[in-house]
Amino acid sequence: MEPRAVQEDRAFRYGIEHECALLHSDGGFADYTDTGFDELQAVIDALPEDPDDYPELRVGDQGIKRKRWYVEGYERFDTHGRLVRCDPKGIEIRTRIHGSVDAAVGALRADVARLDGALAPTRLRTTVIGFNPLRSEYRIEPPLNEWERQHRLGSPEERTAHLHMSTYGPDLNLSCATLGTAALVDIGRKLTHYSPWLVPLSFSSPFRDGAPWGGLSARTAVRTGLRPAVLVFLGERDEQVDADPSLTQEARIPAEVGRIEFKAFDACPDPVLYGELLSWLTGLVLDETLPGRRTTPDAALHQHVALAGLGDDDVHACTGALLDAAAAALAGRDDDLGRLESLRGRWARRECPAVTMLARYEDGEPVAGLRHP
Template identity: 40%
Template sequence: MPAVHYGIEFEYLLADTRGPQAGRLRDIHALDVPRLADLLADRPGLGDPALAEGDLGIRRGYWYLEGDERFDPDGRFCGFVAKGVEIRTPPRPGVAAAIDCLLDIERQLAARLGRDGLGLAIAGFDPLRTQYGYTPPLNAFEQRLRAGDREYQGMELSMLTYGPDLNLSLPDWNTKRNLDAARKLNHYAPYIVPFSFSSPYCAGRPWHGWSRRTWLRCDQRPAVKLFLGLEEYAEQAGRSPLLRPARLAREAGRIEFKAFDAMPSVELLAACCHLLTGICLANNLRGRSETPDVALYRRAALHAFDDAEIRNGARAALYAAAEALDRAGNSAAVEGLAPLARLLSSRSTPAHALRASGRLFHAGGLADRLPQAAAC
């Protein structure tokens, strides 16, 4: 089995855990950002050289507030709207190590939030809001800033979506192989995202499909990115829209998969990581693409595995991934795909279970359903 390093970024909504609003999601415009920033300031991972830091110092350490930075008309930072909290793990040698690290950080974060009567919650899309709404409206400087940086594309949507970014790198692979893997993941993304669907609500009511996140996101935000060193990126940038400049030299070769909905369980998170690894390794999957198939994504969002084309594409990807992992000698990863096979066989998704439960979101974090994991 070739070496595969994994890093996980996982977004959470916040919910009240005590008082008259206990059990309810905290609206993004009702979060006290200065208070939260003080509460979370002393965090693990500060100064970890494996992780890039944001220009404004908000994105630092192993957890941070995730949201929208606001600027005044002269370009000075003047405010921040938080949609929730994000955890990011440093790269770890394999899926199990990355997930153990995530769980350890999550437990620390949950304990810290609990001091202020807050808890974690998991969903793929804000189940109550229909839009973000810039308050105040974007000024001229902000409009120019966002028009000139593709990473801002779809920010008003990104403020309502929650999902894991799964980062994998194969240190022995060159750029040609990495780009081929990224193109392959981009092609098969519409078929495999139903394994993670967890956003079947809109404005507190059942939506007419299984992933409102996928329906809205597919033509606004990328599914896959491949990071290159700055010198190589300058030479290769025009070669593919999937390419991005690495912020740190050690990020070169990182493939980031961003299309999954939120993951409600560790079992599913691990299975989807193994699926991505297997797809990258598979030599019998012929599909490649660099742009989103919006129509296919939206069919998946509405019908999931009840759509024959989506179901057959997911089956092909899953079987090829299992074969590739087996050939590589990773029997544990093959066994770890079992939750996906069960979902496919039953033509079900996590969104089906969520809607059947009558809940709008999953209360708590991933660690709440598990015994204590190894420390990071």
């Protein structure tokens, strides 16, 4: 075990990016088929802009990401590269970079409440689910023009960007100033390897095409293998790892350098669960015992876990071993250990949001716009 003095030198910083799905006030699921960008942008316009959010948050080329809240969608361009429309899937909330897990979770909770307040006078409401319960596929119509093809084929993530139109999940971000480039890449490979046993505690997408699909995470079944489980952001002079999907990416703003971004969890209804998962990730970053490494996710294993979840005894045992490894590495970090114990309770109960969603659905309650026939 690492000496406590060394552990205390490892100060982590945290951020959360959370994708909110939307419901109409009558309870129906809202997406790009019946909700326009301008309608959502009007909600964003009513929310405050804080100049202190920058330079920690990226604005982006089109200026859509001007605030901590922004309309998430698929952008379309003309043949000269000018934005002509954005098909919305929902609203994303992202926190600033915080010095503790509790601060990041508290910031997200406050900004969800602000978004709910801005939506109150409209026909829309927020909900949390990991996958569009009505539509499995976003079709690119009309087909990409020549400029868009060149733009969208530049990286594995751009090439598969349309997949995110059906999925909702967090990017859980952590960084530590004492980690060098080689260590960051190694951690990215470790978290990619163990991702199949990390994700089941977050599963929240048991519906697909209007009904239960038989598993717990349609998001994991569809995206993993084509999209990264982890992205590590490196400096412009650092050597990038050649992989498809990507493992590393050049930081787009200085605040991203050294960031480890875990992307494979489903969206979680309670931000408290994000805090528990961030503490788990912290322990796995500190761990020096786990041997597994992969550059790209194991798609077949993720798909199996997406179906079975923690109901599979082998998956349950592997997830428990990762909790044990994290707990050993977190010795002396009492707040993290407390959150990890809460997560261990969920693991012992084989609990995830999808199980609760299915139970509510079977009881006849509406869940993300669906009701048992």
